[in-house]
Amino acid sequence: IRPLNAEEQFQLTECRVFLCSQLFLASMALVFFAKAFGGAYMKSSITQIERRFDIPSSLIGVIDGSFEMGNLLVIAFVSYFGAKLHRPRLIAIGCVIMATGSYLIALPHFLQGPYKYETSVSHSISVNSSESALPCHSNHSLSEDETPDVETRTACEKAAGSSLWIYVFLGNMLRGIGETPIMPLGVSYLDDFSREENTPFYLACIHTVGILGPMFGFMLGSYLAKIYVDIGSVDLDGVTINYKDSRWVGAWWLGFIVTGTIIMLSSIPFWFLPKSLPKQGEEESQSKSTELATVAEQGNFLPEENQDHEEKEKPVTFQELAKDFVPSLRRLFKNTIFTLMILTYLVSVNGFIGMITFKPKFLEQVYGQSASKAIFLIGILNLPAVALGIITGGFVLKRFKLGVIGAARVAFAASVGSLCLLSIQVFISCDNAEVAGLTLPMTQSLYFFMDTQVSYNQQTLLSQCNMGCSCSMKHWDPVCAYNGMTYASPCLAGCQTSTGTGREMVFHNCTCVGEMKSPAMNMSAVLGQCPRKTDCDRIFKIYMALSVTGSFISACGGTPGYIVMLRSIQPDLKALALGMQTLIVRTLGGIPPPIYFGALIDRTCLKWGTKQCGGRGACRLYDANIQYNTIQYKYHFFMTLLCAIKIRYNTDYVCKFKGVIWKNLS
Numbered sequence: 001i002r003p004l005n006a007e008e009q010f011q012l013t014e015c016r017v018f019l020c021s022q023l024f025l026a027s028m029a030l031v032f033f034a035k036a037f038g039g040a041y042m043k044s045s046i047t048q049i050e051r052r053f054d055i056p057s058s059l060i061g062v063i064d065g066s067f068e069m070g071n072l073l074v075i076a077f078v079s080y081f082g083a084k085l086h087r088p089r090l091i092a093i094g095c096v097i098m099a100t101g102s103y104l105i106a107l108p109h110f111l112q113g114p115y116k117y118e119t120s121v122s123h124s125i126s127v128n129s130s131e132s133a134l135p136c137h138s139n140h141s142l143s144e145d146e147t148p149d150v151e152t153r154t155a156c157e158k159a160a161g162s163s164l165w166i167y168v169f170l171g172n173m174l175r176g177i178g179e180t181p182i183m184p185l186g187v188s189y190l191d192d193f194s195r196e197e198n199t200p201f202y203l204a205c206i207h208t209v210g211i212l213g214p215m216f217g218f219m220l221g222s223y224l225a226k227i228y229v230d231i232g233s234v235d236l237d238g239v240t241i242n243y244k245d246s247r248w249v250g251a252w253w254l255g256f257i258v259t260g261t262i263i264m265l266s267s268i269p270f271w272f273l274p275k276s277l278p279k280q281g282e283e284e285s286q287s288k289s290t291e292l293a294t295v296a297e298q299g300n301f302l303p304e305e306n307q308d309h310e311e312k313e314k315p316v317t318f319q320e321l322a323k324d325f326v327p328s329l330r331r332l333f334k335n336t337i338f339t340l341m342i343l344t345y346l347v348s349v350n351g352f353i354g355m356i357t358f359k360p361k362f363l364e365q366v367y368g369q370s371a372s373k374a375i376f377l378i379g380i381l382n383l384p385a386v387a388l389g390i391i392t393g394g395f396v397l398k399r400f401k402l403g404v405i406g407a408a409r410v411a412f413a414a415s416v417g418s419l420c421l422l423s424i425q426v427f428i429s430c431d432n433a434e435v436a437g438l439t440l441p442m443t444q445s446l447y448f449f450m451d452t453q454v455s456y457n458q459q460t461l462l463s464q465c466n467m468g469c470s471c472s473m474k475h476w477d478p479v480c481a482y483n484g485m486t487y488a489s490p491c492l493a494g495c496q497t498s499t500g501t502g503r504e505m506v507f508h509n510c511t512c513v514g515e516m517k518s519p520a521m522n523m524s525a526v527l528g529q530c531p532r533k534t535d536c537d538r539i540f541k542i543y544m545a546l547s548v549t550g551s552f553i554s555a556c557g558g559t560p561g562y563i564v565m566l567r568s569i570q571p572d573l574k575a576l577a578l579g580m581q582t583l584i585v586r587t588l589g590g591i592p593p594p595i596y597f598g599a600l601i602d603r604t605c606l607k608w609g610t611k612q613c614g615g616r617g618a619c620r621l622y623d624a625n626i627q628y629n630t631i632q633y634k635y636h637f638f639m640t641l642l643c644a645i646k647i648r649y650n651t652d653y654v655c656k657f658k659g660v661i662w663k664n665l666s
Helices: 006-044 046-052 057-082 087-111 150-160 165-179 182-193 199-225 252-266 268-272 292-300 304-309 318-323 325-333 336-357 359-366 371-399 404-425 444-450 534-555 558-566 571-588 592-602 624-665
Strands: 479-481 497-499 506-508 525-527 605-610 616-622
Touching: 006 046, 006 057, 006 087, 006 165, 006 182, 006 199, 006 252, 006 268, 006 371, 046 057, 046 252, 046 359, 057 087, 057 165, 057 182, 057 571, 057 592, 087 165, 087 182, 087 252, 087 268, 182 199, 182 571, 199 252, 199 371, 199 558, 252 268, 325 336, 325 571, 336 359, 336 558, 336 571, 336 592, 359 371, 371 404, 371 534, 371 558, 404 534, 404 558, 558 571
Parallel strands: none
Antiparallel strands: 479 525, 497 506, 506 525, 605 616
C-alpha cells in the first residue's frame, strides 16, 4: 500500500473535518431535543407533583426553581474553565448527570404508598345495595375538622411519605447542574468552526430541533396525565375520580424514567468528538477578503483592545486561568451592549418562566380545561408556533444578510408585536366556576345580593339546607347537581341518600339543590364538578388563537437576539459571556418567578384540600378572575419593560454605528 500524497492527505483531513462537524451539529440538535424534552415534561408535571405531595403552589415554585439553582452552582466555572478543556466530553458528562437527576425525581413514587385522595363518603359499598351511602348524617360530628396532635400527625406524615418531595427538589437540581455545559460550551464550539454567515442558520436549525423536545414533552405529559398514578398496583374500578377532577394525579413518575433514558442516550456521540475543529473555509483560502464583511462589522462594535488579545493558542496552567478570571469579567461588563442584552433577557425570562410554569393550571382554572387537555394544547399549538418563529428569524437574517443593527431591529419589532397581542389577551377570560358557597351563595335569598362576589370564608358553605347534616367543611368531594351548580361535597349539598358505586354513584334528595335560582325538578347530583358554560369554549378558542400568534411573533426575535449577543463580544470572551448571561438570567429570571408567581396564585385559593394526616393540602379551587389578572398583568408589565430596554439598546447600536462611520470618514 503506497503512502498518501499531500493532496490525498488534505482531502482525507477535509473529509474527517466535514464528518465531525456534521456529527457535532446532529449531536447538538439531539441533546437540545433531549434536554428540552425533559424540561418541558417537568413543566407539564408541575400540577401532578403538587397534587401528589399535597403542597402549595409557592413550594412547587421552589421545586421548579431548583433547576436554576443547580445552574447557579457551577455555570460560571464551567463556562470559563470548560472553554479551555475538552468541550464535547464535558457536554457528555453533563448529560449523564441530567439523566441521573431524572431518575432521582421518579424515585419517590416507589418509596410512597398508594395515593389516597380525599373524599367525604365511602364509595366501596356492595353493588347490590339500593341505597349504598348516607351522605347527610344527623348524628355526624364536626370532630373531623379538628387538627390532630403533633405526635400523631408526625407519625402519619412519616408513614405517608409527605416529605419525599425533597427527592424531586434534589433531582431537579441535578438536572440543572448537568444542563450547564450544553449551552455555553456547545454554542461557542459551534461558532468557532462555522463560517460567520452560517452561524445564524446553524443556531436556528439546532433550536428548531430543540423546540420539538418541548412539544413531545408536553404531549407525553398530556398522555400520562390521563393515566392514574398507581396504574398496575390498584384496582381502577374502585377509583371514583377521573382525569378532569382537581384531585386526580397522573402517572407523573413514568415520564421521568423515559426522559432520563433519552438524555442518557444523547450523550453517546459527544464522547467521540475531537477537542476542536478548524474553521470552515480556512483550508480553502485564508486570505480571501469575502469573509471580512461580517467580521468588519463585528469589529466596529468591539473595543480596540481585542486586537491585543489575538495571540496564538498555547498551553496554560490552571493558576493562569484563575488569575485571568476577574480581569476577563471586567472586560466583559464594560461592554454596554452586552449589559443591555443581559437586562433584556432578564426581563423577558422573568415574565415567561412565571407564565409557562403555571399556564396549564391557568387554563384549567380560568377556562375550565382539564390538566391533560391544557398540557396537550400547549404542546401541539404554542410550541410549534415558537419553532416556526425561531427558524423564521434565522432565515430572515440569512436571506436579507442583516448585520448586527438589522438583527437588533428585528428583535425589537418582534417584542412590540407580541406585546400588542398580549395587551388584547388581558380582556379575554371566562367567569368563575359556579360553586355554591364559594363563587355563588348557597341559597336563592342571597343570590341577587352576592351574584358577583366570591368568599374566602368556609362558613359560607353552610346554610339552612345543610345545617342539620353537620358536614365537614374541609373535604373537597364535588358533586354536580342537575341545576348546573357545583357543591363542595354531597353532604354540603344536603343529599340524603345515594345509589350506585364508584364513578356511577348518584345522590338523591339534595335539599340545597331546590333552593338555588329556580327549584329543580330533579334534586339529584352526580360526582364531579359541573362543566363550564358553552360561551367559555368560544372565549377559550379566541384566547388560544391570540396566544399562538403571539408566540410566533415573539419567537421571531429569538435568533436575532442571539446574534446580537455573539457579535457584541470579543472572541476570547464568547464562552464566558454566554455562561455569565445564563448565570444572571437564571439566577434573577429563573429562580424567583415560579416562587412569587406561585405565592400570588396561592392567595387566590378559595378551597384548600386536606392532607391525609390533616392540615392544608393542595388548592382545589381558585378565584379565576383574580388569578387571571395576577398572571396576565404581571406578564404584561414585564413585556412592557422589555420593549423599553430594547428601544435603549437598539438606539445604542445606531449611535455607535454612526460614530464608527464618522471616525472612518475623518
